[in-house]
Amino acid sequence: MTPLPPDPTLLERFAAIVGDAHALRAEADMAPFLREPRGLFPGRTPLVLRPGSVEEVSRILKLASETRTPIVPQGGNTGLVGGQMPGREGNEIVVSLSRLNRVREIDTLSNTVTAEAGVVLEALHRAVDAADRMFPLSLASQGSCEIGGNLSSNAGGTAVLAYGNARELCLGVEVVLPTGEVLDDLRKLKKDNTGYDLKNLFVGAEGTLGIITAAVLKIFPKPKGREVGWAGVASPEAALGLFGLAGERAGGSLTAFELIGGTPLDFSLRFTPNAVRPLAGDWPWHVLLEVSSGRSQEDARALIETILAEGMERGFAGDATLADSIAHGDALWALRENISEAQKPEGASIKHDISVPIASIPEFIGRAAAAVEGVCPGARVVCFGHMGDGNLHYNVSQPAGADPEVFLDLYRSMNKAVHDIVRALGGSISAEHGIGRLKRDELLATAPPVGIDLMRRVKAAFDPAGIMNPGKVI
């Protein structure tokens, strides 16, 4: 692979595939494709291509293979680990899938939707809603993230508990391989045991094995009732007890179980206009839970009331409240969803996206708090997340009033302190955000070499020329 930018003639050949209007070369035109949410991954490119068909994607990759030109696929550009960003060298061509934005088919008998990679998640929600169905994947960035990126990063979000992550929602994929060949595996099948599971290799591969251009996704009947509740709990152990109870009572009707520490709630209350503290008392931990019913609103109400009443009786919840209107439920959700933004006014932060076995959550929280204090006395732990999935966003905000730069100098030691505990507990250092550029070195340095070696063999087998999203994942 050449470290030099592709020569102008070659760029012309790429541009000709999509047409000049869709081959961006001016700095201002390319800028939106080179700015990402965290501002952590500066990159340069000589060309952003916006193909309008699978055939154009195929021709781009064929030419890239022939000329060994590195390609960076990009969806809605909302990824948090830099997987969608070209490197600094300026020799990688960005291929945006945003123009492949057709919902090809909604099948309400098979309960599937076939959507192209560039369909924005929220647009897919609307299309499916209009067919009286529901697509459950739900993320903070759903107004701009796209299905191809959701699949390539195996996105998680708040609905994983009941419906699974992007991988589990995907039945089939259409993928353009590095050679330009198209793998058409757009099947609507729940059961298909005809050989190796290729689909799940492409899902979560962050564009390093090929480009997902379309997918068949599961859709569901809309719930007839939905109730949101909030509980104050004394400890992570108590929250775990409440989770076990909620799972037993509600099963698949338990559609969210979010743990929120006292500090992130305080941050969110300060940040959110007109926010009201959900409970009178001052609890060290909180649980936001949601129950959905396929039967009725009354049924959802009865179910969540049972869980909270029994949770208080058994001493898991100290206090609890139910949303008494849709607006009230949305306000409770906003307190959860605003946490990340609410960290900004509090100064610098160091973030972790981890998972551990659910049973180990209390131990993790206890050990990590001590480790954080050891690295930076006075740092404020902003611990919240999808407890029901074992997934916590274990963020750390700087001590109040401290120097942000001094705090950020602790980035690597803080990461190491937290991730060492995650590893000791058999957890994951990237539960839902992926590896991208951000965590690649750490993955390679700390993951079992046997697994890394197998991943390298997969990469070499699928992309022998190494043109697909180099420097990411592996």
Next chain:
Amino acid sequence: MTPLPPDPTLLERFAAIVGDAHALRAEADMAPFLREPRGLFPGRTPLVLRPGSVEEVSRILKLASETRTPIVPQGGNTGLVGGQMPGREGNEIVVSLSRLNRVREIDTLSNTVTAEAGVVLEALHRAVDAADRMFPLSLASQGSCEIGGNLSSNAGGTAVLAYGNARELCLGVEVVLPTGEVLDDLRKLKKDNTGYDLKNLFVGAEGTLGIITAAVLKIFPKPKGREVGWAGVASPEAALGLFGLAGERAGGSLTAFELIGGTPLDFSLRFTPNAVRPLAGDWPWHVLLEVSSGRSQEDARALIETILAEGMERGFAGDATLADSIAHGDALWALRENISEAQKPEGASIKHDISVPIASIPEFIGRAAAAVEGVCPGARVVCFGHMGDGNLHYNVSQPAGADPEVFLDLYRSMNKAVHDIVRALGGSISAEHGIGRLKRDELLATAPPVGIDLMRRVKAAFDPAGIMNPGKVI
């Protein structure tokens, strides 16, 4: 790879790894490992090894790699496609995992069980039951099939509708690679986005990429109520209407939805001692459905009554009944489960294990019936299966009184006629039984070459010496 049996000195070296008591060489000792359910896949072997630890499995594969000795992993030996059988040449060593039969841990907080490959499915059910949890995978062969085989074949069964197949129930695996290296990915995590999904490559690979020695599996709270119902329906379209309704009303509480044709019901009634026709009328199609509730028996009852009453009102079901006791429910299930055995007294049969998009089931059934009649006038279609998963066991029994041998001569043309329709509808020619030896040639001849090529690259990357279960899958 040598076509000659391994030389005696080499066999001694393999035997020494497990000890003489567990290295079977006498014909009578080896016989149970060489007889499989369908009697279709004769094979020979010089040696059956029964390792007692992961370390022994590792040493076996290391020696096999070094000496290029082909290895056939075997679980409970219940597979229907010959995946667990050595070839006829007699140069492949069978490695039985049955002695790795420890349930390593049950974690009722994380809701996981960690079990070794040789744990019999029914034994796992009992162990999990004793911990007040439920492991949902349920197969006709559960008294002898083993977890390693269930995962390697991505087993399906009757609980897939609500809980998913073996793949979806598996969170992590421990795998011995062809080199003897051990991949320890026994994680209890629902969310882990750290690189390529290796787990799902091994699941469903039928032992061609390595040997699964243990797995972390999901377990669930036990349902508090379970109800079984039976409906007579006029057509597959009506059954599809009933399925849609049941899914809307019950969601994840709909734990089975089985379609049964009139002919298989008649067969099963003739075959099953003291069997009673579930409904008075003579319906061309039948649905066996089951609802489970996490709340109570009364709740399950109310739910299934709603579905059946509304199903009759809306004209989907012509008649319906509810099991009025556990014994009655079991008797209804027995009519479904006995179908396969009930085909034997009816003469020769040609079987298919297919899936199509759920919406296409009526079209498939219509077209396939005509195709069968075209291949063999008078042949009796025995169509039944997991309609809720799009998976039908589309079996064909010989015309009453015809010559079985003449009928079996139609095997390939019947397969082709049925599978061509499956392919035209975007379906799968092996929904749950796998490829093994039985369907390998057909897969290679009919699957899209792009996918086959990728599978070959995976195989070559993981097993470059080609020692793992040669001649299977790919």
